[in-house]
Amino acid sequence: MTPPLYDVAVVGGGPAGSAAALALRRHSPDLTVVMLEAGDHRGLKAGEVLPALAAPLLDSLGLGAKFAAEAFTPSLATASAWAGESLAERHSLFSAAGHGWHLDRARFDRLLADGAAAAGVDLRRGWPVAGAAATPFGWRLRSAGGAVLDARLLIWATGRSWRLARSLGAGVTAHDRRAAFLRFFADAAADGRTLIEARPEGWWYTADLPGRQRVIACISDAASARAARLRSACGWYGALAATRHVRAVLGDGAVELGAAARPAGTVTLAPVCGPGWFAAGDTAFAADPLSSRGLVAALRSGIFAAYAAADACEGRGRQAEARYAWLLAQDLAQYRDALRRHYAEAADHADQPFWRVAAEEIGPVRHE
Ligand SMILES: Cc1cc2nc3c(=O)[nH]c(=O)nc-3n(C[C@H](O)[C@H](O)[C@H](O)COP(=O)(O)OP(=O)(O)OC[C@H]3O[C@@H](n4cnc5c(N)ncnc54)[C@H](O)[C@@H]3O)c2cc1C
Missing domain, CATH: 3.30.9.100 (D-Amino Acid Oxidase; Chain A, domain 2)
Known part of the structure; x- marks a missing residue:
């Protein structure tokens, strides 16, 4: 029997994958999209403070009202004993963007994935992708249980799991432990x-x-x-x-x-996209949690990947890849500088092994 053929398969149903799938349906409703998620969006998950900058991204995905209805706990301030023993506080009251939120991550991830399904994405939970093989029409994906489906394009958003790297010809670099x-x-x-x-x-x-x-x-x-x-x-x-x-x-x-x-270390991928595929979220670039950038970056890169995939479906793949790689490279350059500076500020512990390594610049990264 011939497996079903989709325009785009999104592999991984975390924030990056759901944002990509949802943005595709909103931006290009003629495209057929399937999202393959290994798990069931239940259980305890790290990554629970959602910065205020996420609000406009959720609005742009049409999820602003549903997110508000969840009534997640407002995150009113960040207090840090970093450069010394006493606490320095930064209150959201004085931030133009307003407050962030303390999430129940499983509930947040479900909200996004269910939002994608409601927009017409074929959401398959319990579909762990075990391999991807290039075909004349795009990709054939195989699940760990032996199920198969075909897609013209892939958005790869499996978080800190790089199982598809070899199939897609990408290299993964861990910059610390x-x-x-x-x-x-x-x-x-x-x-x-x-x-x-x-x-x-x-x-x-x-x-x-x-x-x-x-x-x-x-x-x-x-x-x-x-x-x-x-x-x-x-x-x-x-x-x-x-x-x-x-x-x-x-x-x-x-x-x-x-x-x-x-x-929780910095991990980069090179290249972040190639003919017929785009990596998004942590898969493209996983950041140290100190940067507090993971969820916003996942939503944003998911949306960018959706636009790039839609362009590629219309035959503008080369331009889409070049633009997408450039956007992600900008992000990485800013992150590298900021991370080294933040770690170097905790001078009280500068002689300890963890801090000596952390204050070094993360290694050079090849991006094509
Ligand atoms: C300790 C810690 C604390 C953090 N705290 C924060 C924070 O406070 N704020 C913040 O913004 N960020 C935080 N982060 C980062 C944030 O959690 C991530 O950046 C974010 O979850 C990335 O989203 P994603 O969609 O790329 O990946 P994920 O959220 O990891 O989602 C990937 C999805 O892919 C699925 N998957 C994996 N393999 C396969 C496969 N083979 N087939 C199908 N599906 C698959 C997984 O089941 C998962 O649902 C933290 C990270 C860590 C480690």
Whole structure:
């Protein structure tokens, strides 16, 4: 039997993939779009503070009202003990863009994916793409379970999973070995701020989550995490107890819901697009969480990738690829400078292994 042929297959149904699929349907309603998501948009996920800059992007996707109806918790301030022990606070009240939000990430990702489905995207949950092969008409995708479908173009948005790199002829470069050691809590005291604290082993952050939940994470690197034993509950709680500000907001009645370790370093892809495919979100360029740029960048690059894919479907693939690669390269250049400066500012710990490496410039990146 001949597999179904779509104009565009979006692989990965996170924020980047959903934004791409939705923007395609809004921009080019004649194109048929399928979105293939390995999971089911449930469960605990890192990446929960949505900056205010996301609001116009959600509006442009037609999701502004639905997002408002979710009533996610406003993120009113960021407080950081970074260049010294005392807290410096930045309040959203004084920001022209207004406040951001503390998300329930699974609920946010579902909102976006369901919005894409409502706009006519064929959403397939539980469809982990295991391989992509070039064909005379585009691509043939194969799921881990053996299902097959065809598409003229691919938008590759599988987050920090680069399984398709070899099939698409792209190279992945990890620039450091940073990771996040997270724990989620229920019945936690609300605080309204995102709190950041530099410590010798790395830096900690904590944020409210909807429903009186809270996430606390330590970002460290492989060697410092091993020395501080952050993978074990005993080491992690011991290091938390040595923080001054982060431990104080947890409150006495909080109950741990679960723990996770997630890669959190800078990873780049080269090239970020090629004949018949465009990478978006973390897949194109995964940033250190210190930059707070992940979700906005995922939405924005998803939208750009949709425009590029629509141009490519109309026979302007070469121009679309060149413009898309240029846009993403601009983003990366700004990020590299800012990240090095931010890490260098935490001078109190400059002699510690984590901070010595973090303050170095991330390596040269080839972008074509
Ligand atoms: C510890 C930590 C904290 C962070 N905090 C913040 C924050 O506060 N604010 C912020 O803006 N950003 C934050 N980020 C970054 C943010 O989470 C990411 O940038 C964002 O999730 C990227 O969206 P994405 O759609 O590119 O990828 P993802 O959100 O990872 O989505 C990718 C999707 O692809 C699916 N998938 C993977 N492989 C396949 C496959 N083979 N086939 C089909 N589907 C597949 C996955 O199931 C997933 O649904 C944080 C990141 C980390 C690690």
